[in-house]
Amino acid sequence: TDNNLSIDTLFIHLPQRVGQWHFLTFPYDVNREQLLCSSEFVVRYYDGQIRANNGEGGWQNVPVGQLLLNGKGYIFQSANGDTLTMTFPKPNLPNKDIAVPLYQYNSVNPWDANWNMVGNPFLAYFDMNALTGFTYPVVAWNGYGYDTYRPGDDEYHFKPLESFFIQNVDLTKINFPIDGRETLTQAKSKLFSAPARRNTDSPATRFIVNINLSDSTYTDRTRVVFNNQASVDYEMGVDASKMIATTAPVQLYTIGKSNEQYSINERPATIDG
Numbered sequence: 001t002d003n004n005l006s007i008d009t010l011f012i013h014l015p016q017r018v019g020q021w022h023f024l025t026f027p028y029d030v031n032r033e034q035l036l037c038s039s040e041f042v043v044r045y046y047d048g049q050i051r052a053n054n055g056e057g058g059w060q061n062v063p064v065g066q067l068l069l070n071g072k073g074y075i076f077q078s079a080n081g082d083t084l085t086m087t088f089p090k091p092n093l094p095n096k097d098i099a100v101p102l103y104q105y106n107s108v109n110p111w112d113a114n115w116n117m118v119g120n121p122f123l124a125y126f127d128m129n130a131l132t133g134f135t136y137p138v139v140a141w142n143g144y145g146y147d148t149y150r151p152g153d154d155e156y157h158f159k160p161l162e163s164f165f166i167q168n169v170d171l172t173k174i175n176f177p178i179d180g181r182e183t184l185t186q187a188k189s190k191l192f193s194a195p196a197r198r199n200t201d202s203p204a205t206r207f208i209v210n211i212n213l214s215d216s217t218y219t220d221r222t223r224v225v226f227n228n229q230a231s232v233d234y235e236m237g238v239d240a241s242k243m244i245a246t247t248a249p250v251q252l253y254t255i256g257k258s259n260e261q262y263s264i265n266e267r268p269a270t271i272d273g
Helices: 048-054 184-193
Strands: 009-014 022-024 041-046 059-061 074-078 084-089 098-101 115-119 125-127 138-141 146-149 163-167 173-176 207-214 219-226 261-267
Touching: 022 163, 041 115, 048 115, 125 184, 146 261
Parallel strands: 219 261
Antiparallel strands: 009 084, 022 074, 041 059, 041 074, 098 173, 115 163, 138 146, 138 163, 207 219
């Protein structure tokens, strides 16, 4: 009656690649013991308070017996790149909006504050621009490094159960409305019909400059947005700190006046700014 699926048993098989981290959330609150893999594996969550206190770090192992929460972000890696398997008897697939909690972690440096790792809570693709009341940059893992997207400026579609980073400013939750769900075909159609990085404002207000750096196999990118209404200082919710990955062949960022590293740097166009 609610146009939702009804199934007896849900099996999820997530192929892994050797030596690579996989960014996941889970379709339900899952006990760690429900994760099955034929080789040893590790699951970690991100502790934003550690990053806020130290300016680095944050990864923590999920202990045995701890619940893995739907919508919270995790990373997973198995020793031999084996398939991660989960089984859910008689699942009650939610057909409603889902709200995932967000937290604040105060820091001396604004680029280290309030980092949250969350995930697409649906077993479907999800349009980033459908996030309700949300405009902060999103930092997504591409398999080797991090890409940054901002709602309104970019077209990005989360894969089912994909986790990602956001730097919270003043929200208590991030809302995933069911209307944001889509198929892979729908997501590809939107990507094909819209520029990958678009300027939605008048160039007189915001002028977006995207810079790419590539080697033979990998491309990293950064962005500078010239906006005379912006601050030269780091602004949470507008600017985005560059997350450094040891596995990325090349990494590109701009540097602020306090040596902070930006993947998105929105600033005035004036030289003395």
